[in-house]
Amino acid sequence: MTNLVLDVQNVTKTVRGRKLVDSLRFSVPKGQICGLLGPNGAGKTTLIRMITGLIRPTSGSIAIGGTDVHTHRPEALAKLGAIVESPIFFPYLTGSGNLLNLARLDASLSPAEQKDRVREVIATVGLEGREHDRVGTYSLGMKQRLGIAQAILGRPELIILDEPANGLDPMGIRELRELIQKLHDQSGLTFLISSHLLDEIQKICPQVVLMKEGRLVYHGTTDELRSGSESLEDAFVERMLR
Numbered sequence: 001m002t003n004l005v006l007d008v009q010n011v012t013k014t015v016r017g018r019k020l021v022d023s024l025r026f027s028v029p030k031g032q033i034c035g036l037l038g039p040n041g042a043g044k045t046t047l048i049r050m051i052t053g054l055i056r057p058t059s060g061s062i063a064i065g066g067t068d069v070h071t072h073r074p075e076a077l078a079k080l081g082a083i084v085e086s087p088i089f090f091p092y093l094t095g096s097g098n099l100l101n102l103a104r105l106d107a108s109l110s111p112a113e114q115k116d117r118v119r120e121v122i123a124t125v126g127l128e129g130r131e132h133d134r135v136g137t138y139s140l141g142m143k144q145r146l147g148i149a150q151a152i153l154g155r156p157e158l159i160i161l162d163e164p165a166n167g168l169d170p171m172g173i174r175e176l177r178e179l180i181q182k183l184h185d186q187s188g189l190t191f192l193i194s195s196h197l198l199d200e201i202q203k204i205c206p207q208v209v210l211m212k213e214g215r216l217v218y219h220g221t222t223d224e225l226r227s228g229s230e231s232l233e234d235a236f237v238e239r240m241l242r
Helices: 044-051 073-077 095-103 111-124 140-152 170-187 198-204 222-226 232-241
Strands: 004-015 018-029 033-037 059-064 080-084 158-162 190-194 207-212 215-221
Touching: 004 044, 004 190, 018 044, 018 059, 018 190, 018 207, 018 215, 033 044, 033 198, 044 059, 044 080, 044 158, 044 190, 059 073, 080 140, 095 111, 095 140, 111 140, 140 158, 140 170, 170 190, 170 198, 198 222, 198 232, 207 222, 207 232, 215 222, 222 232
Parallel strands: 033 190, 033 207, 080 158, 158 190
Antiparallel strands: 004 018, 004 059, 207 215
């Protein structure tokens, strides 16, 4: 059994002769919270779409928990939970109703077990007391919490969050950060978090992957990247200007 929850090996994605991702190689071990950084056009979204099986790499391979995403897609994606852009729910259904619809897709669980799992994830993300309200009445922060509940519903090994703090106020950002840390500490979940909020990445991600023009320019600890700079922002800009 591999200790690498995410393994990206020499991945290239070419569209109409242009390399959006170029020979990218990095891995994320079990239990790590890893940030994914890069300016607009760096290839982060293309990478996430390949990890989540939405598009295929032109060459190279991506494995989740040792299972190749493109040769064994259902098995690999069963190990993955993701929020890409904003989570989408039926606004006329309750929070628990939306989650139960998804839980019913797991044929290995009985109806009673499906309901139990929904109650469990609602408690985990702190939505108890609001789970019977329609999602249309939820704040953006509550919808993000519900999105994370959806992402962990199938007990994945890897969670991908793409700009999870977009639109949140400072209190909502802090609550989201605390929830990610709680899930990591209590369940040992592995995270890959893409964000433009460098201060948040610095607070929550001990490891970072830095991309520029589709290529890997840094993979290591956040502290090492910051070494000699006033802040992560300064270190980021310095790397982009090289």
